[in-house]
Every structure is written in structure tokens, then in C-alpha cells.
Amino acid sequence: MTMNPSRARIVAQGEDSGGPVVYWMSRDQRSRDNWALIHARELAGSNRALVVAFCLVPSYPGATLRHYDFMLKGLEQTAHDLREMNIPFALLMGDPAQELPALCEQIGAGLLVTDFDPLRIKGQWLKAVASRVDIPLLQVDAHNVVPAWVTSDKQEYAARTIRPKIHRLLPEYLEDFPELEPCAKSLELPGPDWTTARALLRVDEGVGPVALPSGESHGLHGLVTFLDERLLRYAEASNDPNADAVSKLSAYLHFGQLSAQRVALETARRARDENAENFLEQLVVRRELSDNFCLYNPQYETLAAAPEWAIKTLDDHRDDPRPYLYTLEQFERAETHSDLWNAAQMQMVSTGFMHGYMRMFWAKKILEWSISPEQAFMTALTLNDRYQLDGRDPNGYVGVLWSMAGIHDRPWKERPVYGKVRYMNENGCRRKFDVGAYIAKYG
Ligand SMILES: Cc1cc2nc3c(=O)[nH]c(=O)nc-3n(C[C@H](O)[C@H](O)[C@H](O)COP(=O)(O)OP(=O)(O)OC[C@H]3O[C@@H](n4cnc5c(N)ncnc54)[C@H](O)[C@@H]3O)c2cc1C
Structure with a gap:
């Protein structure tokens, strides 16, 4: 079984020298069920070595020791599993635009494969690497069931517009993974030095590791x-x-x-x-x-990404009096008047995970209790990306924009501060679950 070729797209043309295949692993940090790795293995066939390279940047916007610790522990396991398949793992450290081309040159690589990530910084790395290698560079969407560029060639309006497109394509793409075969040919590379990698990190150590086991x-x-x-x-x-x-x-x-x-x-x-x-x-x-x-939507990190009706309604209510006003620091320390909001914040800070229903309530109240929608957006993204283990993800940008600015939603009944953005309050929570029990657990 070979990979459905539409899962891959060419990022840069070039001359394949017939040398080793390099899989630049970035978003999809696993040896199992990984279409980018499967495709790279197929391209290596029986005559070429395959190397998996991960480029560790010593700091990443918003990431803390919590995130790096989880990532490095997972990568250590993946490197070990790849070694069993006769696939060496190169841990590069520094700027991908320097390190990837240098590795390709050093081992005389013939092909470079990488995985897909829609976030801006990853796109910038990809572009920079593409401009510095002269071998073919392919990208495989190993994260989505249906490759993002196959599902749609434009920004979808809402779940109801993307759903039929995905469902129509699932019979073709929701298929079993082929077994990854060990490589016949290998290459001697120095093993990854995890201790040095950890020592080189330049990240906020104030947000420490959490109990969730990684890998x-x-x-x-x-x-x-x-x-x-x-x-x-x-x-x-x-x-x-x-x-x-x-x-x-x-x-x-x-x-x-x-x-x-x-x-x-x-x-x-x-x-x-x-x-x-x-x-x-x-x-x-x-x-x-x-x-x-x-x-x-290249503006996904800003409120400008919101639909016109939401931008207008938030602006119309910009000067509405707020019932409470808090700064980023007060929110961060869970110093609001609401025990329920504080408990949600504490669940995130102490465990690295906030329940999905509470994430909506949490973000909407930040909108209500901040001096402006822009300040609220910045506060929610900063805290989300700093404390949630799953932060800095497309789901995070969309989650915050959905809660505060009507992305993938519709206008609702107009109210103070929110305008026509969907409203939530503590009474709604009380009707849905035992608020006291949640506060007792995390508050
Ligand atoms: C303000 C806000 C911020 C958020 N920040 C993030 C974030 O930083 N990272 C993140 O991964 N998710 C984020 N979400 C989406 C969602 O809340 C989480 O993915 C979910 O709560 C994770 O818990 P789970 O794995 O138990 O989800 P489950 O309910 O078990 O769902 C399974 C998986 O489906 C996906 N999923 C679930 N809900 C959503 C959703 N609303 N939108 C998109 N995908 C979803 C996730 O990948 C999730 O792991 C955010 C939502 C909001 C409202």
C-alpha cells in the first residue's frame, strides 16, 4: 500500500541526487501512524537511508518549560523507537533555516520531506529552508485526516460549510495506516544529546512540567x-x-x-x-x-480576523461600562470576584488542562472584564498559550476568536459589552453542572 499522493505537495523543486532521504519532523512528533514518515520511508525504498531530523529552537513564542519538557520527553521515546527501525534521529539545535540545509549538505541528502503546519512561524521556517536547499522539498499533511488543502482552497465560513466537504472525503482518507518497515540501509550519525539540548533551552521556567505522561x-x-x-x-x-x-x-x-x-x-x-x-x-x-x-486567514492572531459583524458590534460596545475590570496579572493570579472563573484559571495553571466548556466561559468573561476587546484578546491568548499544554495550536486561536469575536458563529441577541457576540454567564453553568464541586476541586 502506498500513500495517497494528494497527502503531499511540492514546496520546492530541485535535483534528487539519489542520496539519503531526510524527514524534517516538526508538528507530527511520532514514529507510528505518521503519513510524512511513511512517505519518506516509501521514497527511501531499499537503496537509500532515511534520517529523521528534528530542529530544536531554544525558545518558541509563548512556550515555557512545561511545553518543552513534554515535547523533549516525547521526542526521546520517538528517537528510540525509530532507532529500532534502523532510522537514525538527528537532533539539531538552532535556526531551522541554518541547521536543516547544513545537515542535508553534510550527508548528501537527495530528498527532503516535512509535515504540515498552518501557523505563521512554521511557514516562515519552511520558506527559509526551501530557499537554502537545492533538492526537492515535499510537505505531507500528517496532522489532518483529510489534507487541509484537499478539504478546501479557501477559508470556510463555519462548521456547517466544512462538514459536508470533510464527510464526502472521509471514505477516501479515513483509511488504515500501512506498517512502517525497518530501513535496510542506514547511516551512522551521532545520537541525540538530550542533556545538552535541555541545557540550551531559553524558556520561562516559572511554568513547570505537569503530571501528564508524555510520549x-x-x-x-x-x-x-x-x-x-x-x-x-x-x-x-x-x-x-x-x-x-x-x-x-x-x-x-x-x-x-x-x-x-x-x-x-x-x-x-x-x-x-x-x-x-x-x-x-x-x-x-x-x-x-x-x-x-x-x-x-493570515490575521488569525488578531481580532481583525473576526467577521465584519463581530468587529462592528464589539466596536459599538467599546465604551460600555464593564461590571468589573482586571489586568492580565490579576487574571493570571486568579484574583477575580468569581470563584468559578478563578477555579477554571487554577485548573489550567496547576494541571496544564482546562475543560472545554470552562474554556468558553473563561474567555468570554475575560472579554467582559477587560478594558477593551483587544486587551481581552491579548490576555486570553497569552494565558492560554502559557499554561495550556495544548496551547499555541490553531484550536487555541480559533477557540479564543470564537468566544470573543464570533468566528464560526452567528450574531446573537445584543447586550452590553458583548454586543451580538454569544453570551455566557455563571447561571448557565449552574444549570449545566455542579459549580460548587468544580470550585471545591480547583478553586
Ligand atoms: C477559549 C478556548 C481556547 C482553546 N484553546 C485550545 C488550545 O490552545 N488547544 C487546543 O487543542 N484546543 C483548544 N480549545 C478547543 C477545545 O476546548 C480543546 O481542544 C478541548 O477542550 C481539549 O480537551 P479534550 O482533548 O478532552 O477534548 P475532547 O472533547 O475529548 O475532543 C477531542 C479532540 O477534538 C478537538 N476539539 C475538541 N473541541 C474542539 C473545539 N472546540 N475546536 C477545535 N477542536 C476541538 C481537540 O483536538 C480535542 O483533543 C480551546 C477552546 C476555547 C473555547
């Missing part, structure tokens, strides 16, 4: 546990933060330690009921809608 095997274990124990509650209780009904797989998905396609395949094998349907809607439709948004 591919833990991601798969998390999936099995969810399917065995919690999927059956998903339809009824996924909006209840006390119910333990959601998958908590977002960090594994964000770091690419777990393939969304694997999660979708195993879920569909397990159940075809309302629980599976609702879960797959989030995992596939909503998640791939976020990638679509960041791929086609």
Missing part, C-alpha cells in the same frame, strides 16, 4: 482508556467539567504524539452511536476547521 505510548494508552471508560458518556456529559467524560487527548494531538486519524479509526471501530458521532465532530470537523482557518 506516543502514553498517547495511545490515553486513547484506549478513553474508549474503554469514557466515550460512553461523551454525548451526555462532555459539557460537564466534573463528569470526566472527555478524552483529554489534546496535548498528545497538539504535539503530534498521537495521530487524529488513529483516534478516529479506533473510535469508529469501537462505536457508531451518538457518543462516537459527537466525539468525531470535535476531533475531525472542529479540529480541521481550525487548521483551515489558520491556513487561509
Whole structure:
């Protein structure tokens, strides 16, 4: 079985010298169920060596020790698993635009393959690398079930417009993964030096590691546990933060330690009921809608990415009196008047994960209690990306924009501060779940 060729696209043409194939692993940090790696292995065939290279930048916008620790532990496992397949793992450190071309030159690489990421910084790295290598550079979407550029060639308006496109393509793309065969030919490269890598990090150590175990095997274990124990509650209780009904797989998905396609395949094998349907809607439709948004809307990091009606309504209500006003620092320290909001903030700070329903409430209240929509947006993104283990993800930009600025939503009844942006309040939470129990747990 070979990979469906539409999962790949050519980033740069060049001359294939017949030398080793390099897979520049970036977003999809796993050895299993990884179409970019599978394609690179296919291209290596039986005559060429395959090298997996990861370029560690010592600091990344918004990332803290919490994120780097999780990532490095996962990569260590992946490097080990690749070695068993006779595939060396090169841990490069520094600017990808320098390090990747240097490695390709050093080993006489003939082909360079990488994975897909719609975020700006990754696009800039890709462009810079492409301009400095003279071998073919291919990109494979190993993150989405349906490659983002196949699903749509434009920004989709809402879930209802992307859903039929994805569903029409699922029979073709939601397929089993072929087994990755060990490489016949290998290359001697120095093993990764994880201690030096950690010593070189220039990140905020104030936000420390969390208990969630990192790595591919833990991601798969998390999936099995969810399917065995919690999927059956998903339809009824996924909006209840006390119910333990959601998958908590977002960090594994964000770091690419777990393939969304694997999660979708195993879920569909397990159940075809309302629980599976609702879960797959989030995992596939909503998640791939976020990638679509960041791929086609270059302003995704700003409020200017919002639809016109939302920009106008927020502006119309810019001068409305706010019932409470807090600074970024007060929000960060969970010093608001609301025990429920503070508990959500504390869940995120202490565990690296906030329940999805609380994320909506949390962001909407930041809008309500900030001096301006711009300040609110900056506060929510800063805190989200600093403390959530799954932060700095297309889902994060879209989640905050959905909550504050009507992205993928519609206008609702007009109110102070929010204008026509959908409103949420604590009473709504009280109707949905036991607010006291949540506060007792995290507050
Ligand atoms: C303000 C706000 C900020 C958010 N920030 C992030 C973030 O930084 N990173 C992140 O991955 N998600 C973010 N989300 C989306 C969502 O809340 C989380 O993905 C989800 O809560 C993670 O928990 P889970 O894995 O248990 O989800 P489950 O309910 O088990 O869903 C399974 C998977 O589906 C995807 N998913 C679930 N809900 C959504 C959604 N609303 N939009 C897109 N994909 C979804 C995620 O990949 C998730 O892991 C944010 C949402 C909001 C409202």
C-alpha cells in the first residue's frame, strides 16, 4: 500500500541526487501512524537511508518549560523507537533555516520531506529552508485526516460549510495506516544529546512540567482508556467539567504524539452511536476547521480576523461600562470576584488542562472584564498559550476568536459589552453542572 499522493505537495523543486532521504519532523512528533514518515520511508525504498531530523529552537513564542519538557520527553521515546527501525534521529539545535540545509549538505541528502503546519512561524521556517536547499522539498499533511488543502482552497465560513466537504472525503482518507518497515540501509550519525539540548533551552521556567505522561505510548494508552471508560458518556456529559467524560487527548494531538486519524479509526471501530458521532465532530470537523482557518486567514492572531459583524458590534460596545475590570496579572493570579472563573484559571495553571466548556466561559468573561476587546484578546491568548499544554495550536486561536469575536458563529441577541457576540454567564453553568464541586476541586 502506498500513500495517497494528494497527502503531499511540492514546496520546492530541485535535483534528487539519489542520496539519503531526510524527514524534517516538526508538528507530527511520532514514529507510528505518521503519513510524512511513511512517505519518506516509501521514497527511501531499499537503496537509500532515511534520517529523521528534528530542529530544536531554544525558545518558541509563548512556550515555557512545561511545553518543552513534554515535547523533549516525547521526542526521546520517538528517537528510540525509530532507532529500532534502523532510522537514525538527528537532533539539531538552532535556526531551522541554518541547521536543516547544513545537515542535508553534510550527508548528501537527495530528498527532503516535512509535515504540515498552518501557523505563521512554521511557514516562515519552511520558506527559509526551501530557499537554502537545492533538492526537492515535499510537505505531507500528517496532522489532518483529510489534507487541509484537499478539504478546501479557501477559508470556510463555519462548521456547517466544512462538514459536508470533510464527510464526502472521509471514505477516501479515513483509511488504515500501512506498517512502517525497518530501513535496510542506514547511516551512522551521532545520537541525540538530550542533556545538552535541555541545557540550551531559553524558556520561562516559572511554568513547570505537569503530571501528564508524555510520549506516543502514553498517547495511545490515553486513547484506549478513553474508549474503554469514557466515550460512553461523551454525548451526555462532555459539557460537564466534573463528569470526566472527555478524552483529554489534546496535548498528545497538539504535539503530534498521537495521530487524529488513529483516534478516529479506533473510535469508529469501537462505536457508531451518538457518543462516537459527537466525539468525531470535535476531533475531525472542529479540529480541521481550525487548521483551515489558520491556513487561509493570515490575521488569525488578531481580532481583525473576526467577521465584519463581530468587529462592528464589539466596536459599538467599546465604551460600555464593564461590571468589573482586571489586568492580565490579576487574571493570571486568579484574583477575580468569581470563584468559578478563578477555579477554571487554577485548573489550567496547576494541571496544564482546562475543560472545554470552562474554556468558553473563561474567555468570554475575560472579554467582559477587560478594558477593551483587544486587551481581552491579548490576555486570553497569552494565558492560554502559557499554561495550556495544548496551547499555541490553531484550536487555541480559533477557540479564543470564537468566544470573543464570533468566528464560526452567528450574531446573537445584543447586550452590553458583548454586543451580538454569544453570551455566557455563571447561571448557565449552574444549570449545566455542579459549580460548587468544580470550585471545591480547583478553586
Ligand atoms: C477559549 C478556548 C481556547 C482553546 N484553546 C485550545 C488550545 O490552545 N488547544 C487546543 O487543542 N484546543 C483548544 N480549545 C478547543 C477545545 O476546548 C480543546 O481542544 C478541548 O477542550 C481539549 O480537551 P479534550 O482533548 O478532552 O477534548 P475532547 O472533547 O475529548 O475532543 C477531542 C479532540 O477534538 C478537538 N476539539 C475538541 N473541541 C474542539 C473545539 N472546540 N475546536 C477545535 N477542536 C476541538 C481537540 O483536538 C480535542 O483533543 C480551546 C477552546 C476555547 C473555547
